[in-house]
Each structure stands twice: as C-alpha cells, then as structure tokens.
Amino acid sequence: MTQTSTKPDAATGADAAAQPWSPRIVAFVCNWCTYAGADLAGTSRLQYAPNVRIIKLPCTGRIDPLFILKAFEQGADAVLVSGCHPGDCHYTAGNYHARRRWGLFRRLMEFTGIDAKRLFFSWVSAAEGQKFADLINAVTDEVRQAGPFDPTNPARKRPWT
Amino acid sequence: MDLAKLRQDAAALLADGRAGLVIGFRERAGACVPAFVTDADQADALVYDDTCIANLAAYLRKPEIRQRRPVALVARPHVMRSLILLKAEHQLQGDDVLVLAVGDDTYHGVLTLAEAERLLNETYADLATDAQVLAEIERLEQMSPEERARFWSEQFAKCTRCYACRAACPMCYCERCIVEKNVPQWISTAAAGHGNYAWNVIRAFHLAGRCIECGACEAACPQGIPLMLLNALLAREARDQFDARPGYDAEAEPVVGSWNKDDDEGFIR
Amino acid sequence: MKILDASKLSDLADTLAGAGYRVVVPVQDGDRVRYAEWSPGATIRTDAFPVNSAKDFLFPRSEVIDRYQLDGDDFTPLEVRPPAPRTVLLAVRPCDAASLAMLDTIFNWDYEDDLYNARRAATTVVPLVCTRADAQCFCTSVGGAPDSSAGADALLHPADGGSRLILEPLTDKGKALVEAAGGALADGKAAPDAPADVPARFDPDKVRAWLADNFEADLWDLLSYACLGCGACAYACPTCHCFDMQDEATRTESVRLRNWDSCGFALFTKHAGGHNPRPDQAARWRNRVMHKFSYIPERFDLVGCTGCGRCARLCPAGMAMLEACTRIEEEARKAPAHES
Ligand code: SF4
Ligand code: SF4
Ligand code: SF4
Ligand code: FES
Numbered sequence: 001m002t003q004t005s006t007k008p009d010a011a012t013g014a015d016a017a018a019q020p021w022s023p024r025i026v027a028f029v030c031n032w033c034t035y036a037g038a039d040l041a042g043t044s045r046l047q048y049a050p051n052v053r054i055i056k057l058p059c060t061g062r063i064d065p066l067f068i069l070k071a072f073e074q075g076a077d078a079v080l081v082s083g084c085h086p087g088d089c090h091y092t093a094g095n096y097h098a099r100r101r102w103g104l105f106r107r108l109m110e111f112t113g114i115d116a117k118r119l120f121f122s123w124v125s126a127a128e129g130q131k132f133a134d135l136i137n138a139v140t141d142e143v144r145q146a147g148p149f150d151p152t153n154p155a156r157k158r159p160w161t
Numbered sequence: 162m163d164l165a166k167l168r169q170d171a172a173a174l175l176a177d178g179r180a181g182l183v184i185g186f187r188e189r190a191g192a193c194v195p196a197f198v199t200d201a202d203q204a205d206a207l208v209y210d211d212t213c214i215a216n217l218a219a220y221l222r223k224p225e226i227r228q229r230r231p232v233a234l235v236a237r238p239h240v241m242r243s244l245i246l247l248k249a250e251h252q253l254q255g256d257d258v259l260v261l262a263v264g265d266d267t268y269h270g271v272l273t274l275a276e277a278e279r280l281l282n283e284t285y286a287d288l289a290t291d292a293q294v295l296a297e298i299e300r301l302e303q304m305s306p307e308e309r310a311r312f313w314s315e316q317f318a319k320c321t322r323c324y325a326c327r328a329a330c331p332m333c334y335c336e337r338c339i340v341e342k343n344v345p346q347w348i349s350t351a352a353a354g355h356g357n358y359a360w361n362v363i364r365a366f367h368l369a370g371r372c373i374e375c376g377a378c379e380a381a382c383p384q385g386i387p388l389m390l391l392n393a394l395l396a397r398e399a400r401d402q403f404d405a406r407p408g409y410d411a412e413a414e415p416v417v418g419s420w421n422k423d424d425d426e427g428f429i430r
Numbered sequence: 431m432k433i434l435d436a437s438k439l440s441d442l443a444d445t446l447a448g449a450g451y452r453v454v455v456p457v458q459d460g461d462r463v464r465y466a467e468w469s470p471g472a473t474i475r476t477d478a479f480p481v482n483s484a485k486d487f488l489f490p491r492s493e494v495i496d497r498y499q500l501d502g503d504d505f506t507p508l509e510v511r512p513p514a515p516r517t518v519l520l521a522v523r524p525c526d527a528a529s530l531a532m533l534d535t536i537f538n539w540d541y542e543d544d545l546y547n548a549r550r551a552a553t554t555v556v557p558l559v560c561t562r563a564d565a566q567c568f569c570t571s572v573g574g575a576p577d578s579s580a581g582a583d584a585l586l587h588p589a590d591g592g593s594r595l596i597l598e599p600l601t602d603k604g605k606a607l608v609e610a611a612g613g614a615l616a617d618g619k620a621a622p623d624a625p626a627d628v629p630a631r632f633d634p635d636k637v638r639a640w641l642a643d644n645f646e647a648d649l650w651d652l653l654s655y656a657c658l659g660c661g662a663c664a665y666a667c668p669t670c671h672c673f674d675m676q677d678e679a680t681r682t683e684s685v686r687l688r689n690w691d692s693c694g695f696a697l698f699t700k701h702a703g704g705h706n707p708r709p710d711q712a713a714r715w716r717n718r719v720m721h722k723f724s725y726i727p728e729r730f731d732l733v734g735c736t737g738c739g740r741c742a743r744l745c746p747a748g749m750a751m752l753e754a755c756t757r758i759e760e761e762a763r764k765a766p767a768h769e770s
Contacts, residue, residue, distance in 0.1 A: 073355045086422070096424070097418070103402050103424065104366070104369045112310070113313050114306065122429060150310065154354065155355060160494050160683075190566065195748050219658060223711060225651065352689060383666060383744040
C-alpha cells in the first residue's frame with residue numbers, strides 16, 4: 001500500500017518530523033474508466049496535486065472494503081474510490097454492486113470513528129481527464145483542511161510493542 | 162405458553178421419525194442452555210422462556226447436526242427469520258428443518274419453513290430494532306468522529322478474538338472466515354489495535370443486509386462488546402437505503418449482491 | 431494479625447500502586463467484572479466472577495516475541511524484551527492462584543519460556559478466600575478449595591461477617607507486600623469467616639480412568655452437540671495455554687506474534703493439505719477434556735482444570751466442564767473400567 005512512499009516508516013508516520021505534513025491519499029480505481037481518465041489527465045499534461053497514490057483494479061466491483069481499511073491502517077489520510085459511470089461498467093454491473101456496498105460501508109466507517117470527510121467516491125470516465133485533475137485537487141484540498149489522520153484512531157496500525 | 166404441547170410435539174416428531182433431532186432448550190442450574198433431544202422420552206426436559214436467546218439456527222452448519230436431518234428447532238420469530246434467510250441464501254432446503262414455533266407467549270405448533278414464512282409475514286412482520294440499541298446508536302451519532310473513535314477503541318480493546326460472536330451467528334457459515342485467510346493476511350491476528358478494529362468492522366459488514374437482529378452475537382461475546390450497535394446500524398441503513406427485510410422472503414435476492422438502477426448516489430462525485 | 435476494613439480494599443490497591451506495584455484487581459467494566467490494572471476511581475468487585483483469568487497478566491493474549499527490520503536485502507533482528515513490571519494479583523480467586531502451578535510447569539517443561547518466567551518472577555499472588563460459590567464452582571472436585579493457599583504468596587481472608595479482611599503473608603514475596611502495604615493495614619484481631627461450601631461433585635481419578643478406555647466412545651457426540659467451536663472457554667480458562675505463532679510483515683518490518691489459540695477451533699489441527707485429524711467438534715471437545723483430565727495428569731501429576739467454572743459461565747452454547755465430568759463419572763459407574 002505504501003509503494004510510492006520514499007521513507008521506510010511511511011506506515012507509522014515516523015517521517016512526519018522530517019517534512020511538513022502533506023496529505024497521503026490512496027485511490028482505488030477501475031482499470032477501464034478512472035485509470036484511463038487519470039492517464040488522459042497525464043498525457044494532456046494537466047496539473048494536479050501529487051498526493052494521490054493510485055491503485056488500479058479491474059473494476060469497482062473488485063474493490064473490497066478491506067482495501068479501504070488496509071489503506072487507513074497503513075497510513076492513508078484519506079481514501080478515494082472511483083470507477084465508471086453507471087451504465088458504463090465494462091462488466092455491466094460491477095459499479096452498481098459497488099455503489100450499494102459503499103452506501104453501507106461508509107456509514108459503518110463514520111459510525112466507528114472514521115470521519116466521512118476522509119472517504120471519497122466518484123465516477124470518472126476515460127474521457128474525463130479534466131474531471132480527474134479537478135477531483136484530485138479538490139480532494140487534496142479537503143484532506144489538507146481535515147488534517148492528518150489521527151494516529152490513535154483504532155483503524156490505524158500503531159508501532160508494535 | 163403451552164410448554165406441554167411443545168414437549169408433546171417434539172416427542173411425536175422423534176417417535177414417528179419426522180425429525181432425527183430436536184434442538185430446543187433445557188434448564189441447567191437456573192440458566193437456559195441448548196438441548197439436543199434424540200429420543201422421544203427425553204422431550205420432557207425441554208423448557209422455554211424469554212431468557213432462551215441463543216439462535217439455534219447456528220447449529221445447522223455443523224455437519225454432525227446436518228447428518229440428522231430433518232432437524233426440528235425451537236424458534237422464536239427472529240430465529241425463523243434466520244431460517245428463511247438461510248433458505249434464501251441456499252444454505253437450507255425447505256424440508257431440512259421443521260420449526261417448533263414460539264413467540265409472544267404463544268406456542269404456534271410444528272411448522273414447515275413455508276408455514277413459518279407465512280406466520281412471520283402475518284404475525285411478526287414488524288420486528289423492530291431494540292429501542293435501547295437504537296437510542297444508543299443515536300447517542301453515538303451525536304458525538305464527534307473523534308469521540309466515536311475513542312468509544313470503539315475502548316470497546317474493541319476488550320476483544321480477545323475468541324470468535325464466539327461468529328460462532329453464535331447462524332449467518333456466519335463460511336467454511337473459512339476472511340479473518341483466517343493469511344495469503345495475504347488482511348486482518349492482523351493480534352488481539353489488539355488495528356486487527357481488532359478490522360475484525361469487528363468486517364464481521365459486521367459481512368452481515369450487512371443479512372443480520373436479522375437476533376442478538377445472539379452480542380449475547381455470546383464474553384467481553385460484553387456492544388456488537389448490536391454495529392449490526393443494527395447496518396440493518397437500519399440497509400432498510401432505509403435498500404428496503405432490506407432479510408428473513409421475510411425465502412426467494413429474496415441478497416441486499417448486498419443485488420442492485421437497483423435508482424440506488425442512492427448522492428455521495429458520489 | 432494484619433487486617434483492614436473490607437471497604438478499604440481500594441485503599442490497599444492505591445497504596446500498593448503507590449509503592450510501585452502494578453496492581454491487578456477484579457473491577458467493574460461496563461456490565462462485566464474483569465481483572466484489570468487498578469486505576470484510582472475504579473470499583474473493585476469481589477462478589478462476581480471475572481470474565482478473564484489471572485493468566486492474562488502472565489501470558490497475554492497476543493505478544494510480540496521476535497522482531498526484524500528490513501531495508502531492501504538488509505535484515506536486522508531487533509531485541510524483544512517486554513517489560514515485566516512488579517505485579518500483584520490482588521483479590522484474585524484461589525482457583526486462579528492454583529492455575530499458576532499448571533502454567534509454571536507448562537512454560538518450563540521442555541523449553542524455558544523467558545517471557546513468561548520474567549513476568550512470573552515479578553508477580554506476587556494474593557488470592558481472596560471465597561465465602562460464596564455458585565453452581566458452576568467445583569474446585570473441591572479437582573483438588574482445590576475455596577480457602578486454598580496453593581500458588582499464593584499471601585492470602586486474604588474475609589472476616590467478621592465480611593466487614594474485615596485478614597492479610598496473611600505466606601512467602602517472602604508476601605511479606606514484602608505486607609511491608610509495602612504499610613499503613614493500609616492495621617494490627618488487630620478478626621475472626622475469619624467460614625469458606626464457601628463447595629461440595630465435591632466428581633472424582634477426577636475416575637474420570638481419568640474412564641478416559642483411558644474411551645477415546646472412541648459414542649458419548650463424545652452427545653457431549654459435544656452444543657459446542658459451536660469458538661474460543662470463549664479456552665480464552666477464559668486459567669490453565670489453557672495453547673498459542674499460535676503468526677508472522678506479520680510490511681516492507682520494512684516483521685514481527686512474530688504469539689497469540690492465544692484454542693483446540694476448539696476447527697483450524698487448530700487442520701493440515702495444509704486439507705486433512706483434519708480432529709474432523710468434528712466431538713473430536714475437538716474430547717481433546718479439551720482429555721487434555722485436562724488425562725494427558726496433563728499423566729505427564730505432570732496435576733489436574734489440568736482448577737474447577738473455576740468460567741468455561742461454563744461464558745460458553746454461549748451452555749457447554750460445561752463440570753457437567754461433562756459428572757456425566758463421564760456416571761458412565762464410568764455404569765461400565766467400570768478394566769483393572770489393569
Ligand atoms: S450478526 Fe448477531 S444479531 Fe445478526 S444474525 Fe448474526 S448473531 Fe444474530
Ligand atoms: S465474541 Fe467478543 S471477544 Fe470474542 S471475537 Fe467476538 S467481539 Fe471479540
Ligand atoms: S476447564 Fe473450565 S472449569 Fe476448568 S479451569 Fe478451565 S475454565 Fe475453569
Ligand atoms: S469496469 Fe469500471 S466500474 Fe466496472
């Protein structure tokens with residue numbers, strides 16, 4: 001989960017003292033739409049915040065809630081989940097299934113103490129490079145407002161004792 | 162409640178071979194514990210009162226119990242819902258189980274699953290979430306996320322990972338639970354911190370839209386962790402967002418696992 | 431004679447904490463009573479049975495036993511030395527104190543467990559004599575007693591109709607504790623109350639004899655129908671000591687964990703290839719009984735159960751060691767074991 005971080009102790013935030021804090025956001029995206037949208041943003045040379053680590057999956061239907069937990073556990077300040085617009089899923093209904101799961105899971109997250117401000121969901125198509133760039137900028141701004149994820153939150157892994 | 166009739170029915174089911182096993186309750190040292198009756202002449206040991214809260218449908222996952230099918234179960238309305246839901250999830254055939262139906266101080270007699278489904282819909286169609294549980298959920302919802310995190314942090318810290326909650330739940334029938342999968346290891350095995358958080362959250366989530374709110378998990382937890390808050394929250398959301406009524410329709414599709422074009426997406430950008 | 435007011439037990443806890451002890455006492459926690467580290471303001475409850483056992487403080491449910499740092503191909507073992515604070519197990523049950531004989535033996539059997547031994551050496555055990563027992567208590571059937579001093583460094587006796595406590599030191603550790611308690615104890619006289627009446631319910635030797643001949647008995651099926659295969663009994667049991675080792679690693683760090691495990695779980699004996707030599711709950715529950723009443727007595731001349739009754743109080747399915755043993759003894763009476 002922390003493959004793009006440069007410091008060994010990314011998970012425990014031990015590098016926090018070294019540099020000023022900047023949001024660490026994990027994005028789980030589907031291969032066919034949002035990832036392609038991100039690609040388009042890149043090839044179009046659109047500028048967007050460098051705070052998102054993208055993890056590509058075949059479809060939003062493959063995004064298990066455990067992934068979200070794992071991201072918060074291992075050091076994410078926020079999680080973004082994104083895929084094809086309704087009707088556009090390359091496996092017909094993966095995103096419809098995912099939408100239901102998210103509708104329930106985000107409530108459970110909020111209820112157990114993960115602020116809804118740290119969980120983002122979006123539809124970004126392959127043609128929406130601009131939407132992707134805008135989204136990442138907006139999400140990064142909002143997470144910056146929210147501040148670092150509380151290291152004492154029960155979802156976060158703490159150093160072993 | 163006509164306990165004599167329940168005992169008589171249980172004995173008759175065993176005597177004439179309509180059931181290979183009757184699972185009910187007996188009294189032991191002032192407490193109500195599950196009873197497994199194989200002979201008609203032991204049926205007089207059966208008792209029932211509202212302290213008998215174990216969900217006996219959980220036993221249907223044990224191979225040694227299944228071997229004795231058809232099994233007759235003493236079941237209150239919540240337990241009947243478990244049975245209907247197990248059937249909807251293809252874990253039971255209609256003739257695997259007979260129900261010795263109890264509810265609201267009444268003994269309803271021996272029912273097939275289809276008859277239990279009818280009884281539920283006619284007489285027990287509105288089994289509401291426990292008012293105290295709802296009030297506690299609302300109290301927590303008033304808190305800040307930080308306060309809620311602290312609340313759950315204290316609760317989950319007690320968890321020893323004994324998995325009694327899972328064992329007591331009739332809907333936790335996976336042959337190998339996600340918490341025991343270690344390639345890769347999704348949920349830390351240490352009975353502490355993030356592992357306990359992930360375990361309790363995922364246990365509840367795997368029951369989203371499936372929990373019939375019998376309360377057996379919370380009653381089973383030796384540590385007194387208020388698991389029903391998690392289950393009831395998800396039951397409420399499944400009901401409000403997707404009209405979920407698990408356990409009332411043996412033909413129903415699972416709530417998570419089906420979808421509707423018009424499902425809410427106000428939270429999606 | 432050292433005495434204190436029964437209502438002043440929390441003052442004693444305070445004083446000992448002030449003297450540098452980690453004080454473990456039964457306290458109210460939500461709707462449960464559990465052994466926990468004393469903190470001022472907590473309510474001590476000696477009248478209800480705690481849901482955990484004293485073993486939690488000597489053999490914690492999860493602990494790191496090994497640790498490495500990884501940096502690319504560089505691998506650095508890190509030292510693991512968990513703290514072993516000076517601890518007093520205060521007002522625990524005599525059956526908890528008795529269980530330490532079992533744990534001491536097992537953790538020094540063929541391997542000397544430094545982590546356990548360090549904590550054990552730093553622990554002073556001060557049980558409180560039981561003046562009340564419940565229907566699940568059966569210490570007297572397994573060689574214990576409500577006023578047993580087995581495993582104790584000092585003993586607390588209720589006295590004068592429950593209004594006072596007598597603290598009687600038995601070992602050097604116990605004497606050191608009395609000294610540390612200082613002014614929290616007074617010199618005086620009090621009349622000890624009668625211990626609880628716990629009738630013996632079965633004879634463990636008879637149970638053992640039956641077990642020797644009845645590995646394959648049909649009774650096991652009947653006895654274990656109710657068992658749901660969780661770990662509630664083993665985790666509450668003061669003598670259960672099985673653990674599982676798990677490695678948990680990230681790219682930069684790896685720990686080896688020792689977690690409690692239970693023979694009640696189907697996975698406990700499941701082989702990688704899929705075969706399970708204990709294929710059903712009857713085989714697993716038989717192991718629980720066999721281990722406590724046959725294998726341990728055979729190996730160590732101890733009974734592996736202290737009769738605390740926790741397993742029965744906490745089992746969500748109503749399984750009970752006492753009931754199983756009385757049932758087995760009944761069976762033994764029906765068909766006496768062969769003389770050998
Ligand atoms: S989660 Fe708990 S309340 Fe829901 S069905 Fe399972 S045991 Fe019953
Ligand atoms: S029953 Fe309670 S202590 Fe056991 S695993 Fe479930 S939540 Fe944890
Ligand atoms: S087997 Fe049961 S009664 Fe015996 S020591 Fe363990 S928890 Fe106590
Ligand atoms: S392929 Fe993009 S959501 Fe299914």
